[in-house]
Amino acid sequence: MPSLTAPLRPPSGAGASSSSGSSFTSRVILLLTVLPLALASFAFVLQWRGGLNDPASAWPTDTQRFPGMENSPIGSSSSFFSVSSSSSSSDCAEILGRSSSPSFPFYHGWKFDFDSDPRPKICITSSTSAGLEQILPWLFYHKVIGVTTFFLFVEGEAAKPAVSTVLESIPGVKVIYRTSDLEEKQAKSRVWNETWLSGFFYKPCNYELFVKQSLNMEMAIVMARDAGVDWIIHLDTDELIYPAGAREYSLRQLLSDIPSNVDMVIFPNYESSIEHDDIKDPFTEVSMFKKNYDHLPKDTYFGLYKEATRGNPNYFLTYGNGKSAARIQDFLRPNGAHRWHNYMKTPNEIKLDEAAILHYTYAKFSDLTSRRDRCGCKPTKEDVKRCFILDFDRDAFIIASTATEEEMHHWYRDRVVWTDKQINLKLLRKGILTRIYTPMAIIHGLKESGVFSNAVASAKSLSKEKFLSSMEKLQNRSSLVPNSVTAGTQSLPSSNRKIGSHTESQATGRKVLEISVIQEKAVLPSSPPRLEDLHREFHEYLAN
Secondary structure, three states: OHHHHHHHOOOHHHHHHHHHHHHHHHHHHHHHHHHHHHHHHHHHHHHHHOOOOOHHHOOOOOOOOOOOOOOOHHHHOOOOOOOOOOOOHHHHHHHHOOOOOOOOOOOOOOOOOOOOOOOOOEEEEEEEOOOHHHHHHHHHHHHHOOOOEEEEEEOHHHHOHHHHHHHHOOOOEEEEEOOHHHHHHHOOOOOOOOOOOHHHOOOOOHHHHHHHHHHHHHHHHHHHHHOOOOEEEEOOOOEEEEOOOOOOOOHHHHHHOOOOOOOEEEEOEEEEOOOOOOOOOHHHHOOEEEOOHHHOOHHHHHHOHHHHHOOOOOOOOOOOOOEEEEEOOOOEEEOOOOOEEEOOOOOOEEEOOOOEEEEOOOOOOHHHHHHHHOOOOOOOOOHHHHOOOOHHHHHHHHHHHHOOHHHHHHHHHHHOOOOOHHHHHHHHHHOOEEEOOHHHHHHHHHHHOOHHHHHHHHHHHHHHHHHHHHHHHHHHHHHHOOOOOOOOOOOOOHHHOOOOOOOOOHHHHHHOOOOOOOOOOOOOOOOOOOHHHHHHHHHHHHHO
């Protein structure tokens, strides 16, 4: 037996060497395991105690503000981000629950050169009945690109307290309600007493809206001059300004580059081309637009006219003559919703080669029924002519008034929705269609950073404060009123009586000018050129 087991016993020297090597390997492994853990723990302690600055998480310490937001809670807050000295859960709750100051993601390295007195100062006037889901993205987007002042003439949904209270709480926004007092003032205005707009009076639906817009624009000119504004633009709340062609994505930069002798700038409009029929938020879901005739070569426009029209009455579903910005100056007046004019001269105007108005028309299926519900016309081809200016609006009203829900969906997909990807790709390559993502990205960023929800929350907070303040003032006032004075028996001071005691129109007095001015007719919303126009030009060319 000893002879069998003897070879299995290692020599004493070899056993000591093997044991020593195993112990060294174990120590190395232990060191490699413990060292990273120790370093990680050390770094965590330094970071937690504020002893280490992480470059990746560094934010600029200086306060920067977006163009056009100098008076808003976003622009006036002391900083976009604050670092708390305490790590308690109550601090986190305070930051996450903060609603009085909307925040916007402000990344390291972004620079926004901004003066306390921005020039040129730009205002937008709009007549709207939309809700907050449309107005807030529209309003804050234009604040980002440089608009400082908004004159909103509201009625319908927009005039409800839940909406108007929020709008009134936003700095730079003036809300004007359509009241009998306003209508009485406008009935004495110069525009109402002139001939260039009178052909559209006392007509329903779109004609009525056209007159309201023109009268509101006349008032907005006066308010803009009082506010020290340089440029005024009339825009609907389903339209966004696309300031392409400027050195930066800024309407202020675009208009500051306009020569001083130019009175009016025309923005050709692009029309939304939706790709599915279940859109809920056009501003963040639509990226494809049909370009305006003015931004296309004539052979491309007419060569692909039929494919671009898709069986509709015109190249665009609605208007195609753009919108305009006017320099605030003496004797400025509106010339319909799309243009401005001057009583004393023909304005010097230019048309922009790249910038545009993005018109999100019929972008939602509900737009069909909303137009129908706002108009009381009969759904006949003859009656719709006195209610709607454009052909597609007439067709859409008849369909929405006479067809079933299923038939309306089929008509909408056939006439409005761009479902043929091959045609879309062809027209994109030819330049008829184009993709525009910047407004979508800006509005999506505003939404994600809580700007809209914080605006609503701030308005609720302000409303509560105003209510408590008014109640306190009322109590103080009632304590000062003698007991002999009873409510309802006192006549109002003359300064508070309803305006309108003067029967003579102020516009009549203004008409007495010693200068003869030819009044042009108002510029109506109109469609782009048709194929018939090309044929007419061709025949005229041959005739000459």
